[in-house]
Amino acid sequence: MPTDTTxxxxxxxxxxxxxxxxxLGLFGLxxxxxxxxxxxxxxxxxxxxxxxxxxxxxxxxxxxxxACSGADALALCLGAVLAYPVTWRTRFSGAACGxxxxxxxxxxxxxxxxxxxxxxxxxxxxxxxxxxxxxxLAIAGYVFAWMRLADRTSVQDERVPFSTSAGDRxxxxxxxxTRRFVLLTIAFLxxxxxxxxxxxxxxxxxxxxxxxxxxAAVLLTAAGVSxxxxxxxxxxxxxxxxxxxxxxxxxxIPVYLAAVCAxxxxxxxxxxxxxxxxPLFIALGIVRLLVVALPDVVVSPLFFVHAFYQLLLGAxxxxxxxxxxxxxRAAPRHALAGVLVGTVCxxxxxxxSARVVTYQAGAPVADPQGAIGFLPAFQVxxxxxxxxxxxxxxxxxxxxxxxxxxxxTQTAGLLALQALAGxxxxxxxxxxxxxxxxxxxxxxxxxxxxxxxxxx
Numbered sequence: 057m058p059t060d061t062t063x064x065x066x067x068x069x070x071x072x073x074x075x076x077x078x079x080l081g082l083f084g085l086x087x088x089x090x091x092x093x094x095x096x097x098x099x100x101x102x103x104x105x106x107x108x109x110x111x112x113x114x115x116x117x118x119x120x121x122x123a124c125s126g127a128d129a130l131a132l133c134l135g136a137v138l139a140y141p142v143t144w145r146t147r148f149s150g151a152a153c154g155x156x157x158x159x160x161x162x163x164x165x166x167x168x169x170x171x172x173x174x175x176x177x178x179x180x181x182x183x184x185x186x187x188x189x190x191x192x193l194a195i196a197g198y199v200f201a202w203m204r205l206a207d208r209t210s211v212q213d214e215r216v217p218f219s220t221s222a223g224d225r226x227x228x229x230x231x232x233x234t235r236r237f238v239l240l241t242i243a244f245l246x247x248x249x250x251x252x253x254x255x256x257x258x259x260x261x262x263x264x265x266x267x268x269x270x271x272a273a274v275l276l277t278a279a280g281v282s283x284x285x286x287x288x289x290x291x292x293x294x295x296x297x298x299x300x301x302x303x304x305x306x307x308x309i310p311v312y313l314a315a316v317c318a319x320x321x322x323x324x325x326x327x328x329x330x331x332x333x334x335p336l337f338i339a340l341g342i343v344r345l346l347v348v349a350l351p352d353v354v355v356s357p358l359f360f361v362h363a364f365y366q367l368l369l370g371a372x373x374x375x376x377x378x379x380x381x382x383x384x385r386a387a388p389r390h391a392l393a394g395v396l397v398g399t400v401c402x403x404x405x406x407x408x409s410a411r412v413v414t415y416q417a418g419a420p421v422a423d424p425q426g427a428i429g430f431l432p433a434f435q436v437x438x439x440x441x442x443x444x445x446x447x448x449x450x451x452x453x454x455x456x457x458x459x460x461x462x463x464x465t466q467t468a469g470l471l472a473l474q475a476l477a478g479x480x481x482x483x484x485x486x487x488x489x490x491x492x493x494x495x496x497x498x499x500x501x502x503x504x505x506x507x508x509x510x511x512x
Contacts, residue, residue, distance in 0.1 A: 079135030
C-alpha cells in the first residue's frame with residue numbers, strides 16, 4: 057500500500073528525471089551550430105562589451121569565445137526550474153529571473169577575468185576554481201529559494217475558493233485555452249527557428265518557391281498584367297522579384313499550427329488542420345506576389361510585398377482580440393474598427409517613424425527592407441487597434457502606462473541593435489524584426505489586461 061513517503065520519493069525521482077531531460081535538451085539546443093553562431097556567440101560578445109563598459113577595457117587582450125558564454129550553467133538552471141511541478145507561468149517567470157541572474161554573473165565573471173589576465177596565476181585560479189564554484193552555488197541557491205517561493209505561492213492559490221457556475225466555467229476555460237495557445241506558439245516558434253538551417257537551404261523549398269512564382273505569373277497575366285517567371289524570379293513591368301526559401305517560410309506557420317493544436321480537440325480535425333497548412337501558405341505566398349499589381353497610390357507595392365505577412369499577422373491578432381472579448385457575432389465589426397484605427401495611426405506616424413529611428417540611434421541602422429524604420433509606427437498602430445477591437449475597460453492610466461512601456465521597449469531595442477552593429481558587426485534579421493513588431497504590442501496588451509483583471 058503506497059504511503060506518503062513512497063509518493064514523495066516517486067515525485068522526487070520524476071522531478072529529477074524531468075530536470076535531467078530539460079537540461080540535456082537545452083544543452084543540446086544551445087550546442088547546435090546554428091544556435092551557437094547566431095545566438096550564443098553574439099550574445100557572449102554583447103556580455104563582453106557590457107563587461108568592458110562596466111569594468112573597463114582590460115590591459116591584456118582576452119579572447120571571449122563560446123566557452124565564456126555561460127550556456128552550460130544556464131541550461132542547468134533553466135532545466136531545474138522548468139522541471140519543477142508548478143504552473144507554467146510560475147516556471148517561466150522563474151526561468152526568466154534565473155537567466156537574468158546567470159547572465160549577470162557571467163558578465164561580472166568576464167570582466168574580472170579580463171582584469172586578471174595580466175597575472176596568469178590569478179587568471180587560472182579565478183577561471184578554473186573560483187568562478188565555477190560561485191556559479192554552482194548561485195544556481196543551487198537560486199533554484200532552492202525559487203522552489204520555496206513557488207511552493208508557497210501554489211499553496212495560497214489552492215486556498216482561493218472559486219465557483220463552478222456556467223459563467224465561471226467559461227471564464228476559466230477561456231484563459232486556459234489562451235495559455236495553451238501561447239505555450240504552443242512559443243514552443244513551435246522555437247522549433248521553427250532551430251530548424252531554419254534545414255528549410256532555408258532546402259532545394260525542395262526552393263522548388264516550391266519557383267512554383268509560387270510561376271503561379272503568380274499566370275494569375276497576373278490572366279488579370280492583364282505583363283508577367284512571366286524564370287526559375288524562382290517573377291518578372292513584371294516593375295522589375296524582377298526573387299522568391300527564395302525565406303520568402304515563403306513565414307513565422308505565421310508555427311502560429312497557425314499552434315492555433316490548430318490548441319483550439320481543435322478532435323484528432324481528425326486536428327490532422328486536417330495540419331495537412332491544410334501546406335496549401336494554405338502556398339496560396340498566401342501567391343497572393344503576396346499578386347500585390348505587385350497594386351497601383352502606386354499611397355505606398356509602393358514593394359512595401360506590401362515585404363511586409364505582407366507582418367500586416368496579415370497584425371490583422372489576425374486584432375481579430376482574435378475582438379473574438380476573445382466580444383464573441384463570434386460581434387467580433388468582425390469590432391475587429392474592423394480596430395484595423396481602421398490602427399491603419400490611420402500607422403499612416404499618420406509612418407513619415408515620422410524613420411526619422412525617430414535615425415535620431416535615437418545617432419547613426420543609420422542597416423535596414424534593407426525598411427522593417428526597423430516601420431516598426432515604431434506599426435507597433436503603436438497595432439497597440440491602438442488591439443484596444444479598440446477588445447475595448448477593455450481598464451482605465452486610461454493603464455492604457456497610457458502600456459503605451460509608455462511600448463515606447464521604452466522600442467528605444468531599448470533600437471539601442472541594442474545599434475550596440476550589436478557597433479561592437480560585433482551583427483545586424484538583426486528582418487524576420488526577427490517583423491516578428492517582434494507584432495509580439496511586442498501583443499505581450500504588453502496582454503500583460504496590462506491581465507494585471508488589471510477587467511470586468512466582462
